[in-house]
Amino acid sequence: MKVDYTIPGCPPEPHQIWAVLQAVVGILLHGAEPPPSGSILGAGQVAVCQECLLEKNEKKIERFYRPYEIIPQPGLCLLEQGLVCMGPATRSGCGALCPQVGMGCRGCYGPLDGVEDQGARMLAAIASVISAGAPGEKEEDIEKQINAAVDTLADPAGTFYRFSMAHSLLNRVRINGHNASQGGM
Numbered sequence: 001m002k003v004d005y006t007i008p009g010c011p012p013e014p015h016q017i018w019a020v021l022q023a024v025v026g027i028l029l030h031g032a033e034p035p036p037s038g039s040i041l042g043a044g045q046v047a048v049c050q051e052c053l054l055e056k057n058e059k060k061i062e063r064f065y066r067p068y069e070i071i072p073q074p075g076l077c078l079l080e081q082g083l084v085c086m087g088p089a090t091r092s093g094c095g096a097l098c099p100q101v102g103m104g105c106r107g108c109y110g111p112l113d114g115v116e117d118q119g120a121r122m123l124a125a126i127a128s129v130i131s132a133g134a135p136g137e138k139e140e141d142i143e144k145q146i147n148a149a150v151d152t153l154a155d156p157a158g159t160f161y162r163f164s165m166a167h168s169l170l171n172r173v174r175i176n177g178h179n180a181s182q183g184g185m
C-alpha cells in the first residue's frame with residue numbers, strides 16, 4: 001500500500017504532532033511546499049542514542065537481563081548494563097523518553113534514515129557490546145561465549161522487530177513458499 005506520509009511513534013509525542021500540524025497549516029494557508037510523498041514527519045533523523053543523556057562507555061557485557069532481573073545503575077547506558085535498548089537502531093524524536101526512566105527503548109519510532117532493517121541494525125549493536133575472546137583463546141571457546149551471551153536474549157525476533165516486522169528483510173525471506181517470520185524457517 002502506498003503511504004503518503006508517516007508520523008512514527010507509539011504514540012507520537014505531542015510536540016511532534018504539533019510540528020506536523022503547523023507544517024500542514026503552512027501548506028494550506030501560506031502555500032508552503034509539501035514534503036515529498038513518503039516522507040516521515042514529526043521525528044528526528046538520527047538514532048535515539050544521540051538524544052539520550054545516559055553515559056556511554058563502550059563497556060562489554062557477558063549476558064543480557066530482562067527488566068525485572070536487575071535494577072540498572074542510574075545515569076549509565078542501559079545496553080551497556082545488559083538491558084536490551086533499541087536506541088542504536090531507532091529513529092530519534094521522542095527525546096529518548098524510555099531510557100531516561102530506566103526502560104530500554106522498544107523501537108517505536110522505527111528505523112532511522114539509512115537503516116533498511118531495524119532488527120539487523122540492532123543485531124549489529126548487540127554484537128558490539130558482547131564481551132568474548134581474550135587474546136590467545138580458541139575460536140570454538142569464543143563461539144561458546146558468544147552463544148552463551150546470545151542465549152540470554154529473550155525473544156530476539158519479537159524484540160528487535162516489534163514495530164517493523166511487516167517491512168523487514170526477515171519478512172521478505174520466503175522459504176518453500178512461506179514467510180520466514182511466520183514459521184517457514
Ligand code: SF4
Nearest residue numbers: 049052077078085087
Ligand atoms: S543504548 Fe539506550 S540507554 Fe544506551 S545510549 Fe542508546 S538509547 Fe541510551
Ligand code: SF4
Nearest residue numbers: 094098105106107108
Ligand atoms: S525511547 Fe524508544 S520506545 Fe520509548 S518513546 Fe522513544 S522511540 Fe519509542
